[in-house]
Amino acid sequence: MDNILSILIFFPALAGLLGFVVDKHSAKVYGIAVASIELLLSLGLWAKFDTTNGGMQFVEKSDIIPQFGISYNVGVDGISLFIVIMAALITLLGIILLRDNTKNMKNMIVSLLFLEMTMVGVFLTLDAIMFYLFWELSLVPMLYIIGAWGGPDRVYAAVKFFLYTFAGSLIMLVGLLATAYLYHEATGDWSFSILDWYTLELTETQQFWLFLAFFAGFAIKVPMFPFHTWLPWAHGQAPTIGSVILAAVLLKMGTYGFVRFSLPILPDASVTFTPFIMMLSIIMVIYTAMVAFAQKDMKQVIAYSSVSHMGVIMLGVFAMNAEGLGGSVFLMLSHGIVSGALFMLVGVIYERRGTKLMSEFGGLAASMPVYATIFGVMLMAAVGLPLTIGFVGEFLVLLGFYNVSPLGTVLAGSTIIIGAVYMLVLYKRSFFGPLTNEKNKDLEDLDKRELTALIPLVLIVVWLGVYPKPVLEPIDNSVKLLLTQMEKKAISTETKEAIVISKKEAK
């Protein structure tokens, strides 16, 4: 299994191609089978992964265009490992949750499998050009999923999603090419390998402009305020599966980009930009949480809450210490699990009632107790209750960022208050109160299909909340290594001071 990473990336794509010839009635089963194998493979990767090693593992490299240093180069470390596993898991559960009467099921399965390839590819590749390819390719299946299975405004939403993120990533591409050019200037060799770039020394001005170019691509994807407006549209129109994958995995590509590119390649600029990022993130946290509170549609609340939580993740990325950065990587996972589950839950009620407006509900706890319980667990994870997955990341990020800016942390920490406000209000409006609406009285509780998709998420929420060590340890090692590299590479003394190296060295 030396090339397990390549298998992980291309297996879904090949299976997706084969999917075209599968009988349309067995498409869902086929999808489940493929996604399960993919998940098992990713778990196998975890089993073989050396958790004490913070560096890249399972590295494969072969040239594509040697003249320009473009190569097929993949590798995995503690930061990307769990995001890949999560992507595989969410895809599988998303397919399980698909309704059997979904129209054009075969196309849906094929799109999802292609999407899985691009997602896994983005997180595993170590070559900037390959990264860019997967990054852009991921737009296509998503565009199709929103545009073909979405709500009434799906075309507008899909086009907006596509063009907005595409515009940002083009600027990012310019940044990538410029970095490669600068690398050529400095060493005389062409290389698009990220690991090579880690050793590249850039002046502060160069870093400044490159940071902005990367920022354009990543920030729109995250999405950071004020580039977030495509997200509510996309979520509002996307089918459940689209929202789940969008929130759980696609958004993480943005924050992952910051961790993989901006921080280690441009350490000085990252420190210089920290106040700016902090300001945007705090606005994201507070402003979007308030907007979420004003929503009338359940799904929109969750969509905006997603943005708000991504703000916390961004803060952690720029905390420049292992606690904050590691917490932020962990929060990417927990946000993926929790927001994915919440979107699934909203999808469940939407399937039953054909509406997501909170005013239509009320008292659902009485008619759908299991549903209400699972929703409650996810809600508690979303507001960061200790012993759920949500707490660990949020706590670590805020703890880490406190070292950077106490005031910023207090402001961003208000997320635990206003986050609770909109989530609890949503829960009260939908689940508490008397059952007044006739249509809600005979709603069926969760069936087997939905339970199969949701119970694993509930278990993960509790498991990683109580015992996050198996996940935190590899993250910790990789993050420490990353920070050490950053510190070594930084040119200004302020940057060196800003980066906190843990006393317990990375292994």
Add this chain to the structure above:
Amino acid sequence: MIGVNHYLILSGLLFSIGFMGVLRRKNLLMLFFATEVMLNAVNIAFAAIGSYYGDLSGQMFAFFVIAVAASEVAVGLGLLILLYKKYGSLDLDVISSMKG
């Protein structure tokens, strides 16, 4: 004495006449004539400048242009006849089919 300037002025005038024709005329045939006028204006300039520098390549190029223009007219007129057969007119406003 007629100098190179006079030739060039003539050439410029002819070119402008042809250019105005291209811009203003609506009949395809007339457009052809106008382009021929422009080509010939250029030919005059080639020949004049060629003789001014004592370099034969100017005149050579003029011949070349004449040859190309002739073959182009042959093809072009053939197309015009086809168009005329199809639309019954060579007026550009009538035969335009794209509606942008």
Add this chain to the structure above:
Amino acid sequence: MENLVYVALFAPFVGSLFAGLFFARSPKTHLVGVVNSTLIAVAFIAAVTLALHVAEHGPIHVTMMTWIGIGDLNIPFGFLVDEVSVTMMLVVTLVSTIVHIYSTGYMDHDKSYNRFFAYLSAFVFSMMILVMSDNFAGLFIGWEGVGVCSWLLIGFWYQKEDRPFEENPSISPSWAANEAFIMNRIADLGMLVGIFLIYWNTGSLQYDVVFDKLPHLADGLLVSIAIALFIGAMGKSAQFPLHTWLTDAMEGPTPVSALIHAATMVTAGVFLVIRANPLYSLEAVHGVSMFIASLGAFVAFYAASMALSARDIKRIVALSTLSQLGYMFAAAGLGAYWIALFHLAAHAFFKALLFLGAGNVMHAMDDELDIFKMGGLKKVMMGSYIYMFIASFALAGLPFMAGFYSKDAIIESAFNDGSYIIWFILVVTAGMTAFYSFRQVFFTFHGEERYKALGFHPHDMYKYVLVAMSPLAILAISFGWFMDSYHEFIIKNLPDYEMSHHTEHLAPYLGGLVIILAVTGIVIAYKKYAGTGENAWKRDEEFEKSFIYRLVANQYYVPQFYDQYIVQPYKIASAKFWEIDKAVVDGFVDFIGKGAYKTGDVSRRMQNGNLSSYLNWMGVGALILVLIAVISSVIG
């Protein structure tokens, strides 16, 4: 002994899982009540054994496993059973056991009986984590855990609909639950900041490490930590201005109010201050400690004043809880940590008893809460009457009852400290306490039988429930007698607080003053409310219209203030932000998109298919190119 620690901790958890996983969907199962009560009793027995062990051999410290380890941060699941935590464990498990047994009777007719026990046991588990943890993060787990259980239990009857504020100041159980959770979260942010400060300045969150390093920190830092942690304590213990949730929390079932909102959870703030006594007794944070004491005294008086006019039987008890919490903070702020802890325990016993008694009354009166509609219940509910009488005696601090020893000690230490203002407030409040608690007793059990006209048919609680309440009654009477031996036990861990010589000879007089005030309060209450026939109490409509009465009856208009100046503006701002998001932020994006589209739409007309106009455009283009060439050659 290690195993016993885990037994005490996890027995309630097992109960919660038992009820929650296996019986959540089945109808009322008596087995659940029995099993859960037994498991809590097991935890209690374990706690007793541990207490004996601790008294003899000193604290027990166990570490189960690492919870969060990243960077230099290492948080274990570690548990510390020392004199302080074992006291709390005893109080928590004992009151919980009784409340569990009580609930088997009280919730008998509720269709969500099993769910209730799942939540209640989960609460006990969280509370045990809170008191037993050996680090601040573990404390925070319990801290949030009890918050969630409190949310679940306040909103237990979630089906009830919202009513306007004028009809029901708590609006609805689900509203009250959310209010409690959110207000606690505000305080939790303060607590988190305290934890962050501690971590970045001491490098650890373990109590022992932190307290060792504290004296070496800068004064300003210590003050910040002390303030931040106290903000956390203010939320849980409902200190002003974060107090409004506690009275609204009375929407929950009465056993919940007894256990969570009287005996255990609300005292967590006091526990935190006691636990962090090495911090709060430092010279540098003396100002903060004095603030705590002053705020405590203020709240004691403030809550007591509201209790004077309240009509809702549970609100009266809730407000008295608030008031007693003020006493505890006053003691803790003055450095009398062990007295605060002693009062905490005593209060837990008599207040739980009082609440459960009130629960019996409610149960008998079909959930009627208005004491104006009761009266003369003594005849039909003798058992509950005796219990409530004992509890009120203890609360009022009459001689030889639990409250007498603990409250007197607090008042004395205020005098001893030279904080005469605090002392004066506390003394006056003691008189008020006696008045309002007996006002309630007389209103409910004496006087005219007003309920008869309203068609109620009260009956007392099940016998076994009344028997189960007896340990509380016994402790409410006798707990104070063990003050000296407890003192000996606890000062191994907490700083001792001795009365200085100049107050020692005054002590009997001071105590006498408090007793006189308390008795006066009771006598006034008796005269006013206990009469029958001609002496019967009548509503004084005039007085009810006076400004003072309305001010107090409306909780000093604090809830209205919060609604008007915090909740409503927040709603409006949120709606405005949404508008801005759609119009400005998204509008700008759409503007760019539309701009591109419009440009195309306009320039599309060039492609009209007319060769002649193409040629014209070509001419224009050629001219522009020539112009550019000319201009650039001139400039260049």
